[in-house]
Amino acid sequence: MGKNIDDLPPLLVITGPTATGKSEVAVRVAVQVGGEIVSADSMLVYRHMDIGTAKPTQAEMHGIPHHLISIIEPDQDYSVALFQKQARKVIAEVYRKGKLPILAGGTGLYIRSVIERYDFTGACRDEALRARLLKEAKKCGFEMFHRRLAEFDRQTAEKLHPRDVRRVIRAFEVYYLTGRPISSYQKTIENSQPLYNLVIFGLTMDREALYRRIEQRVDAMIEAGLIEEVQGLLDAGYDPRLTSMQGLGYKEMVQFLAGEVSLPQAIELLKRNTRRFAKRQMTWFRRDERIRWVETGSVKLNSIVAQKIARCIEGVF
Numbered sequence: 001m002g003k004n005i006d007d008l009p010p011l012l013v014i015t016g017p018t019a020t021g022k023s024e025v026a027v028r029v030a031v032q033v034g035g036e037i038v039s040a041d042s043m044l045v046y047r048h049m050d051i052g053t054a055k056p057t058q059a060e061m062h063g064i065p066h067h068l069i070s071i072i073e074p075d076q077d078y079s080v081a082l083f084q085k086q087a088r089k090v091i092a093e094v095y096r097k098g099k100l101p102i103l104a105g106g107t108g109l110y111i112r113s114v115i116e117r118y119d120f121t122g123a124c125r126d127e128a129l130r131a132r133l134l135k136e137a138k139k140c141g142f143e144m145f146h147r148r149l150a151e152f153d154r155q156t157a158e159k160l161h162p163r164d165v166r167r168v169i170r171a172f173e174v175y176y177l178t179g180r181p182i183s184s185y186q187k188t189i190e191n192s193q194p195l196y197n198l199v200i201f202g203l204t205m206d207r208e209a210l211y212r213r214i215e216q217r218v219d220a221m222i223e224a225g226l227i228e229e230v231q232g233l234l235d236a237g238y239d240p241r242l243t244s245m246q247g248l249g250y251k252e253m254v255q256f257l258a259g260e261v262s263l264p265q266a267i268e269l270l271k272r273n274t275r276r277f278a279k280r281q282m283t284w285f286r287r288d289e290r291i292r293w294v295e296t297g298s299v300k301l302n303s304i305v306a307q308k309i310a311r312c313i314e315g316v317f
Helices: 022-033 080-096 108-115 127-140 142-152 154-159 165-178 207-224 226-235 250-257 263-286 299-312
Strands: 010-015 035-039 100-104 197-204 291-295
Touching: 010 022, 010 108, 022 035, 022 100, 022 299, 035 080, 080 100, 080 108, 100 108, 108 263, 127 142, 127 165, 142 154, 142 165, 197 299, 207 226, 207 263, 226 250, 250 263, 291 299
Parallel strands: 010 100, 010 197, 035 100, 197 291
Antiparallel strands: none
């Protein structure tokens, strides 16, 4: 017999596409309800990568504890399975302290891995096979290699960008070693009991307004020193082919610093790629009927949204 939902540990999720103000709203809510924030952003885990990831500053955190930010070096491996384990542990610790855990971020798979019973077990590793697959991917081209993935795992292929070589190779590796697509491991257990007393809010904006905000954010990142940040990472010896260095803002500035594109071209590429990323995020999130959508967009509106969320969860947690 399953647990009553009210007996489960509470968890508030604040999500949505990039540049909608998730970090600010999450902090405002945490201040009002006595919460701590668990980041659900696949880029915020890296140290030394602050500007391009829009990592919140100490001032922006307003004294609210933030977890799973700046926990690994840019050349260290990290996976959604590891995130799942760490996030669930932190959420339990926050709850034991009498605080409300707030899972905030825009990496959809990270969020679902925590709130649902995703199974990441059974998918083994083979470094030699991985090396051969990388060699094969370079030989035939990443676009073609990605199309081959769709032949046996269309679900994973649709989620991964062709240039996300590490994850594409991982999908091949799992299939070759187990005979099962990686998507069969990364799914929920049917009819499973919920893990949390869960409330999910999604922040949204008019598309044109969001695109303007994205462009303003990119311009602000350049002004804040994004190019210098990327140059510093390269000078420190971080390979531009690393997963971390393929993140938005980093790969485009690497192209500029390598002389492959001009600065205006790199900036326009970053704006375009970020707009496309936001669109993919919305496609992902819109599938989840549990999300309560709220309009945001300005500092004033973010304050109102935070108050609304705080009021909504009063009777739940």
